[in-house]
Amino acid sequence: MDEKLTQAGSPAPAADEASSPPTSPETPDTSTEQGVGVSAEETTSSQASMNQASNEMTMEDVMAASDEQLARPPIHRGMTINGKVIMLAQAGIMVDVGAKIEGLLPYNQVFDTEVTPEEASKTYKPGDDIQVFVVRADLPNNTIVLSKKRADQDRAWNLLQEIFDKKAAVEVDIIEKVRGGLVGNMGVRAFLPARRASNQ
Numbered sequence: 001m002d003e004k005l006t007q008a009g010s011p012a013p014a015a016d017e018a019s020s021p022p023t024s025p026e027t028p029d030t031s032t033e034q035g036v037g038v039s040a041e042e043t044t045s046s047q048a049s050m051n052q053a054s055n056e057m058t059m060e061d062v063m064a065a066s067d068e069q070l071a072r073p074p075i076h077r078g079m080t081i082n083g084k085v086i087m088l089a090q091a092g093i094m095v096d097v098g099a100k101i102e103g104l105l106p107y108n109q110v111f112d113t114e115v116t117p118e119e120a121s122k123t124y125k126p127g128d129d130i131q132v133f134v135v136r137a138d139l140p141n142n143t144i145v146l147s148k149k150r151a152d153q154d155r156a157w158n159l160l161q162e163i164f165d166k167k168a169a170v171e172v173d174i175i176e177k178v179r180g181g182l183v184g185n186m187g188v189r190a191f192l193p194a195r196r197a198s199n200q
Contacts, residue, residue, distance in 0.1 A: 075099045075137045080151050085128040088117040103144035105132055110148045156187025
């Protein structure tokens with residue numbers, strides 16, 4: 001009988017749960033969007049995960065990573081560097097460029113048409129190597145903005161300069177006919193005057 005009274009008098013768990021403060025509706029649930037958004041909260045969560053992984057590294061790994069980072073030149077605007085894809089976020093591709101923070105490569109600086117992260121994942125995946133141009137490097141404000149299109153253009157211009165210096169012939173794909181000639185694609189748009197064009 002005492003046992004029954006004790007059980008009956010104990011507080012109901014449901015009452016405790018009901019009295020607990022409700023979760024604020026303004027707090028975004030990012031559990032299903034991890035690796036998709038680029039908000040400050042998600043960036044902090046990403047950095048926390050990386051910090052946890054770094055805690056599991058051996059001292060030799062830490063020293064080797066430090067030596068590698070010190071050997072790299074500091075990131076600055078106007079440089080073209082090789083990076084590694086970390087993840088595909090909603091705003092673009094997060095790229096490891098050897099700095100303390102990741103660089104953001106917007107999708108419009110990679111593709112000619114608007115794409116979603118799912119569509120971009122058909123071309124790029126975490127771990128892929130990618131060459132990018134540094135459009136903006138504001139490390140104090142944790143901002144690095146990248147462009148693959150600019151890196152491709154610079155590479156094309158260097159190739160054109162080499163072809164010009166050697167006075168070598170080159171084949172191009174004609175993509176458009178305009179007044180006075182043709183337009184070709186060589187990584188950059190190239191104009192071929194009609195008077196220099198031939199059917200042969």
